[in-house]
Amino acid sequence: MTSEAQVDVAIVGGGIAGLWLLARLRHAGFSCVLCEGHALGPGQTVASQGIIHGGTKYSLTGKLSGAAEAIGAMPGIWRAALQGQGEPDLSRATILSEHQYLWTTESLGSKLTGFFAGKAMKARMQPLQRDRHPEPFAERAFHGSLYQLDEPVLDTRTLLSAFSDAYADSLLHIDPNAVRLEIGDDGVRMAVRAPSGEQLSLRARRVILTAGAGNEALARALPAAAAPMQRRPLQMVMVRGELPALYAHCLGVSANPRATITSNRDRAGRQVWYVGGQVAEIGANRTHDEQLHAAHAELAEILPWVDLAHTEWATLRVDRAEGRQPGGHRPDLPVLNWSGPVGVAWPTKLALAPRLAEMVMDGLGLDTPTQAEGLPGLDEWPRPEVAPYPWDVEGRTWS
Numbered sequence: 001m002t003s004e005a006q007v008d009v010a011i012v013g014g015g016i017a018g019l020w021l022l023a024r025l026r027h028a029g030f031s032c033v034l035c036e037g038h039a040l041g042p043g044q045t046v047a048s049q050g051i052i053h054g055g056t057k058y059s060l061t062g063k064l065s066g067a068a069e070a071i072g073a074m075p076g077i078w079r080a081a082l083q084g085q086g087e088p089d090l091s092r093a094t095i096l097s098e099h100q101y102l103w104t105t106e107s108l109g110s111k112l113t114g115f116f117a118g119k120a121m122k123a124r125m126q127p128l129q130r131d132r133h134p135e136p137f138a139e140r141a142f143h144g145s146l147y148q149l150d151e152p153v154l155d156t157r158t159l160l161s162a163f164s165d166a167y168a169d170s171l172l173h174i175d176p177n178a179v180r181l182e183i184g185d186d187g188v189r190m191a192v193r194a195p196s197g198e199q200l201s202l203r204a205r206r207v208i209l210t211a212g213a214g215n216e217a218l219a220r221a222l223p224a225a226a227a228p229m230q231r232r233p234l235q236m237v238m239v240r241g242e243l244p245a246l247y248a249h250c251l252g253v254s255a256n257p258r259a260t261i262t263s264n265r266d267r268a269g270r271q272v273w274y275v276g277g278q279v280a281e282i283g284a285n286r287t288h289d290e291q292l293h294a295a296h297a298e299l300a301e302i303l304p305w306v307d308l309a310h311t312e313w314a315t316l317r318v319d320r321a322e323g324r325q326p327g328g329h330r331p332d333l334p335v336l337n338w339s340g341p342v343g344v345a346w347p348t349k350l351a352l353a354p355r356l357a358e359m360v361m362d363g364l365g366l367d368t369p370t371q372a373e374g375l376p377g378l379d380e381w382p383r384p385e386v387a388p389y390p391w392d393v394e395g396r397t398w399s
């Protein structure tokens with residue numbers, strides 16, 4: 001059987017980009033549907049480190065780059081939403097840590113003087129005297145410098161749940177391989193199918209593709225396919241066991257942190273360190289075993305006093321999917337390409353999702369909502385679940 005529906009905007013892809021946009025559109029009164037092909041956020045959002053960057057990481061060269069300026073406003077927008085004072089209301093999402101830390105090893109010495117003297121940076125980070133050091137930096141064996149960054153770290157599953165609870169009536173679980181788009185004079189005809197086989201024919205004034213890496217295949221089907229994508233691969237490392245909670249970047253001499261460590265509890269209640277930064281970037285070219293070996297050596301060097309003897313380790317290969325840039329560099333901003341009434345979008349960072357939603361709203365060209373009465377007849381359509389964390393995925397090898 002084929003159902004029919006008409007909406008102002010149909011979104012394809014339920015990671016942070018699609019969900020934040022859905023919230024913005026719904027608040028503006030537009031009728032919307034968000035079609036998700038798997039679960040909410042399994043590509044990147046749930047695999048991200050959940051850091052709401054304010055630009056510090058991009059300023060490690062000592063001056064504010066374009067990326068740092070663009071992202072500087074984001075923590076404020078997120079904080080308002082997380083306190084229930086913004087749009088969307090994310091007060092049900094969990095903040096794992098209000099701050100991150102940035103530490104240097106003692107060998108780094110004065111190389112950082114210029115960086116820390118920078119006026120812009122002073123406002124965002126404060127040096128911590130030893131009596132204020134949290135674990136594991138409270139140990140006497142730590143001889144480096146420690147700074148506190150005013151940038152929160154989120155539990156991304158509760159973030160996705162906050163959206164999914166608020167906008168469940170706009171979410172549809174679909175077969176990702178059966179999305180058909182046909183651009184007409186009055187908008188887009190979009191055909192989708194439920195995993196159970198039921199068909200839906202949607203008429204939408206605009207369609208926005210926010211399917212992360214999935215955008216590549218979806219955009220290829222557009223008549224004027226002009227949405228090139230790039231992937232920047234990572235091999236993340238997961239360490240579980242008796243560990244202190246840690247949300248911190250270890251600063252090296254390069255513009256990227258040597259390692260960025262965030263922490264979560266897994267389903268069994270174990271602490272898991274999720275390790276990114278250069279360890280994961282350089283590690284993308286290593287085999288699984290080489291990566292485990294290299295990550296062991298790196299953590300032993302940057303946190304020599306932390307006992308890692310009884311921990312278990314695993315790796316995760318994951319790509320960052322972004323709008324293509326010359327030389328394959330990270331874009332400074334979200335990327336949004338329009339192909340008539342179809343927009344193809346990548347936020348570039350979790351933190352930049354509000355900015356992307358603003359860009360879409362500006363380019364939508366729909367002044368007034370015409371269909372604000374919801375989606376009649378789709379009450380029984382299956383809804384997508386929230387994806388599990390990488391460390392909770394069944395069948396992963398830990399060693």
Ligand code: FAD
Pocket residue numbers: 012013014015016017018035036037038039040041042043044045046047048049050051052053175176177179210211212213214215218234236276318319320345346347348349350351352
């Ligand atoms: P995704 O989260 O990938 O969501 C895309 C959605 O589309 C998925 O739910 C997928 O199932 C769905 N989909 C795919 N194909 C189809 C289809 N054909 N039909 C229907 N649905 C489809 N950014 C930060 O700001 N802070 C961080 O700490 C951070 N850490 C990161 C760590 C890692 C390891 C990675 C990879 C990225 C990190 N990022 C971080 C970047 C950030 O995660 C991404 O920019 C952001 O999550 C992308 O969101 P998205 O919604 O575009 O894509």
